[in-house]
Amino acid sequence: MTADMTHDVVVVGAGVAGSLIARRLTTEGLRVLVLEAGPATPSTFEGYLQHVQTFYAASGKGAESAWPPAIGAPQPDARDLRSDNGYFVQRGPLKYGSTYTRAQGGSTLHWLGVSLRMLPEDFELRSRYGRGRDWPLRYQALEPWYRQAEREIGVAADVADQTHHGIEFADGYDYPMRRIPPSYSDIVLAAAVDGMSVRLGEDEIRLKVRSYPAARNSIPRDGYRPVGAVDIRPDGLGRDLYLGERCAGNTSCTPICPIQAKYNAGKSLARANPAYLTVLARAVASKLHVDPVSGEVRGVEYQRYEDTSSPRHTVHTAHGRIYVLAAHAVENAKLMLASGLGGASGMLGRNLMDHPSIYGWGLAKAPLGPYRGPLSTSGIDDMRGGAFRARHAAFRVDIGNDGWRPTTGAPDTTVVDAVQTRGLYGADLRRYLESTLARQVRFSLNAEQLPSAANRVTIDPRYLDAMGNPRPVISYDIDDYTLAGMAEATRVYREVFSRAGIEDHTDPEHSTWFPEVPYAGGTMRYHGMGHFAGTHGMGNDPESSVVDVDQRSWEHRNLFLVGAGSFPTMGTSNPTLTMAALALRTADRLIAEMGRSSHRQQPYRREQGRSRDLSSGGYTEDRPPEGLGDRL
């Protein structure tokens, strides 16, 4: 073990939650160390391009295909789901179908970028509908940080499209960039679907195809400058690449946007104040040391490796006044449990949620032009809220722009089918493909899942990774409330298809493999959305929650657990924007508190003039700052 370092704040994890906090704290002159388990390759443009190449070369194009993990920081992969032979130990009864990425930048490296706010009613599910729980804060209380998050992440949308279900925006506010133009298929579907109504119990719901807020660069509003590709070079300085300042419709947002028009957390880290930031990549936090009397955290033990293909590592400890776990909902829980900090409430690791999702796919009468533009640009949000939530789950519809790719492996499988099964070749083959591929439509229907204590992350000394850290052991089920919502979603998409003249070709028996769940005498096939939440839920009561409304641990007062793990419930919105708003709120709390209680420390290094907003760079471990490097 080597000598210690002291910092104001030690952040574990350079994903979106950790990076936003690091940026905000360093901007205020707090000294922040970020420990990142994965490699730092995505932070240089050259390194990022290697990942693009990895993606090109990969035979399967799943969410992880551009981001192969290091031996020391393994990660789940959708391909392991069927074989049950991956990083997760799946205890069942159902499989947890989602993944995340352990590399500097975290899961936003491969996310799609849908950045919806939660509905006001999502924060009050218990009081309004007698289900789930209430949040310890209301929509209105979080609203200012939603605005800040939309600016930090760079969200493109028009407020005019987004005011539904009581979502309110501050007066005069609009998103930093105009909405991404809807795709041709969005426009055609809207013409057919807008105004039709469906019934959910007593509720009669009118549908509207709506463009959704996306963390993709588009035309900026008043003075906002879109943040493009990140390139932090050997000198620690950023480079302006003039790349990715607009989405160019490359259609590979997941797993990798080749030009970085889509937000990834590296952009926030690159805009932190480098004078106050130290990032150590390839540093896996493995244990928290806690003072047995006060309960305060005294240090984070971490394992440092050089070679991503070897488990060899050295062990170190980092010290700060405050510790922030931002390692992802599953890894936060795992790290706490591995440190023996399961806690008195017994809630840690429990209430794991996702948005179990089903696909519906079909053929339109006329070409809709799929396989172009962002993977998805619009959805149907009208079933996200309403009285029916007392009985079954709410759901959201995503309309794909990528044909049947996620459901059947099209276009490749369409070609194979045409040649091998239908025996087509030459002009006939061409005609057939042109007509079939261009008419493919795909919906993804994502249902809300409520917190359940039985759905949980645990650890088991029998299941360790190559460096001796526990692998997540996951117990997961989908209850009737959610299943009923998924069944309603199935009914609704069929009505929409028939209204729009789309021939239903949904056939889970002849598609990409997805896990199944029995329901009402039949089975449904579902997939995960990557929306892990709930493992360290927030609340007003230490007996039933792990953190308070500031994401501060009830039992360890200098420890914060941030991310979607803090969500008491998750509604139907993709979690990242809300997690970002909460992270910024936590950062503001920390600034207020630490600014008061301490004298400011010296920066790690000379401040080289305030760097321009977009292109300054934080140092990475490959070039440690003077004076600090020799102590590592």
Next chain:
Amino acid sequence: MSTASTRITTVERLREYLYLAMQLEHATIPPYLTALYSLKPGTNSDAYHVIRVVAVEEMLHLTLDANMLNAIGGSPDLTAPSFVPDYPAFLPDGETDFQVSRQRFSREAMQNILEIERPKQTPSEQHRLVRRSAPKAQQLAVVPGEPSMQYYSIGEFYAEIGRGFRYLHKEMGDALFRGDPARQVGKEYFYSGGGELTTVTDLDSAEVAIRLISEQGEGYGGRIYDEHRELAHYYRFEQLLLGRYYLDGDQPGQPTGPALSVDWDAVYPIKQDARLADYPAGSELRDAAVAFNRAYADFLGLLTKAFTGQPELLIEAVTGMFRLRDLMIQLIRNPIPGLDGVNAAPTFEMAAAAVVSS
């Protein structure tokens, strides 16, 4: 050597200068695009991105010039017959001029770009202009009305434009800026690097635009890093030639960062300053080259519209550059029959495009 007649004293003259400035900025784009797409895919990403960034910047300069020209009631026409020069063209470089060619990525091509990116300041007021003993047809930055005189450098050319703005503003006040503000192209329409794009409506904004154009390439106050701690483009190119990265604090010409590798051979061996006549009549290459020229003419047409009242068309024009790239690549990856190991290249002959498409 300068005479009174070479000073800008009328609005008409200033418009002429600004139009020539647009021609000048544009003239670098075909060489940059040619060098860029001559790189073999998957190689030389440093070189690729450096060239790409400057090409984007030339587009930015072109747009700024259009804004200035529009501000004083002029009307840019990028489809005019001689707007695109025949290559090689000649840019001023102090006492001499240098040749700008459409050629593949190479040390010479990089040297060429370095020369474009390094504006020279005249040693004295008398040297603002240089007489070329044998004026060449494709000489850029010549003095309007004095074809045998060329500006000492692009920087001097812009310095005269700045002086002209100030002079005329003094003479006529804000009446100088009589153009329709709706013709100004704002940052929302510029794809990338448009953060700096400024609309021009008065003397201050005109001076901002000129400063931006003349400072972008050369570095800030002689330092290799600018105030934003960004490496000036000149030095980014130089890194390629010197094979090493700069670190902050380095002396010009002596980078001390890690080695940088450039694969000078991973380049398609294209014909320098190729012309339609290089491709046999009726051949696929000829058709492809004609198709490219037509597409390029369309691109310039769209830019002209964007610069004359429909700024939103700039978005479409830039999106259309993907098509230009694909058409260029078709040529660049194919050998010219009969010429051993020499590949085709786009010819940028706009006159030919006009004839063919009319």
